[in-house]
Amino acid sequence: SEADLEHLFDRTIADDARIEPRDWMPDGYRKTLIRQVAQHAHSEIIGMQPEGNWLTRAPSLRRKAILMAKVQDEAGHGLYLYSAAETLGADRADLTVKLIEGKQKYSSIFNYPTLTYADVGTIGWLVDGAAICNQVPLCRSSFGPYARAMIRVCKEESFHQRQGYELLATMMRGTDEQRAMVQESVNRWWWPALMMFGPPDDKSPNTEQSMQWKIKRHTNDELRQRFVDMSMPQAKALGVTFPDPDLAWNEERGSYDFGEPDWNEFTEVITGNGAANAERIANRRAAHEDGVWVREAAMAFAARNEETNR
Numbered sequence: 001s002e003a004d005l006e007h008l009f010d011r012t013i014a015d016d017a018r019i020e021p022r023d024w025m026p027d028g029y030r031k032t033l034i035r036q037v038a039q040h041a042h043s044e045i046i047g048m049q050p051e052g053n054w055l056t057r058a059p060s061l062r063r064k065a066i067l068m069a070k071v072q073d074e075a076g077h078g079l080y081l082y083s084a085a086e087t088l089g090a091d092r093a094d095l096t097v098k099l100i101e102g103k104q105k106y107s108s109i110f111n112y113p114t115l116t117y118a119d120v121g122t123i124g125w126l127v128d129g130a131a132i133c134n135q136v137p138l139c140r141s142s143f144g145p146y147a148r149a150m151i152r153v154c155k156e157e158s159f160h161q162r163q164g165y166e167l168l169a170t171m172m173r174g175t176d177e178q179r180a181m182v183q184e185s186v187n188r189w190w191w192p193a194l195m196m197f198g199p200p201d202d203k204s205p206n207t208e209q210s211m212q213w214k215i216k217r218h219t220n221d222e223l224r225q226r227f228v229d230m231s232m233p234q235a236k237a238l239g240v241t242f243p244d245p246d247l248a249w250n251e252e253r254g255s256y257d258f259g260e261p262d263w264n265e266f267t268e269v270i271t272g273n274g275a276a277n278a279e280r281i282a283n284r285r286a287a288h289e290d291g292v293w294v295r296e297a298a299m300a301f302a303a304r305n306e307e308t309n310r
């Protein structure tokens, strides 16, 4: 009966075991997972654009090859995540339409422009750093396909993060102008990186339920704090500062105190009014429309193969 199935679901969650696609799950569980996983997939795909902007102007062949590999990895992450969403009954084509029609979100961070080459390093260091901080606990998310996708994604993101840090460290060993370029870039990305973790816990409508279902393992504020604590020693080692006068070690808490991000800016960005929202969606829409013939050809090829293999 329905009550037995629900009991089994609750016990699976309580035992820290995994829910799999064919298992019974409450509608709300399915819905919030499709929302989060689709948003995550969209972020990976839209996230190719800010760095993609520097592919044609990378300063050396080596840097260009590294950047190209990273951007391709993001496409792969998007594909694993769309596949995970499909195990919940979502349709990838439908999710893509929802993205380009502005009906589903993607991460706020990708609505900021990449103005200098140092931004490639800063995105690797801080944006991938924040992504890892958020995603390592998602490897223990209660939904099997999502958790398993996160394991591979996190391995690749860790590599991306080191790539960004190494790029910045190289620039910091360069000229005064290069050092200034790194600091200016870090100044622009610090607050948006903190906003990646989502609104403060008391303004996060989804956290409580997602924690009960063990979709999320930590609250937005917990992960934001963890990210600040992890980034400070790295900033010191690099020789850069973060643009926050309230950043200070708190001996009692064993953590850094820090200031409040501009939540009005966050709201503007996630409702479509960030600096690059329109451009990101226009590019995604154009890619989708330009790709019609590829999808049609692939479908025709698959149909013909099915016919001949029958």
Ligand code: FAQ
Pocket (backbone or CB within 6 Å): 035, 036, 039, 040, 041, 043, 044, 047, 048, 074, 105, 106, 107, 108, 109, 123, 127, 128, 131, 134, 195, 196, 197, 198, 199, 203, 204, 205, 206, 207, 210, 216, 220, 270
């Ligand atoms: N941006 O109640 P909550 C990457 C929305 S990393 C936009 O706290 P929740 C790697 C939220 O959806 C980035 N929207 O929501 C990479 C909800 O709106 P809705 C992707 C945001 O879900 C690096 C509303 O605000 N990572 O791509 C944001 O419990 C470099 C209320 O918020 C993930 O998606 C935001 N920052 O917690 C790629 C990680 N924050 O849906 C390329 C998985 C919140 O009700 C280059 N996701 N919202 O209309 C999560 O962990 C969670 O979904 C949170 C939000 C923590 C993002």
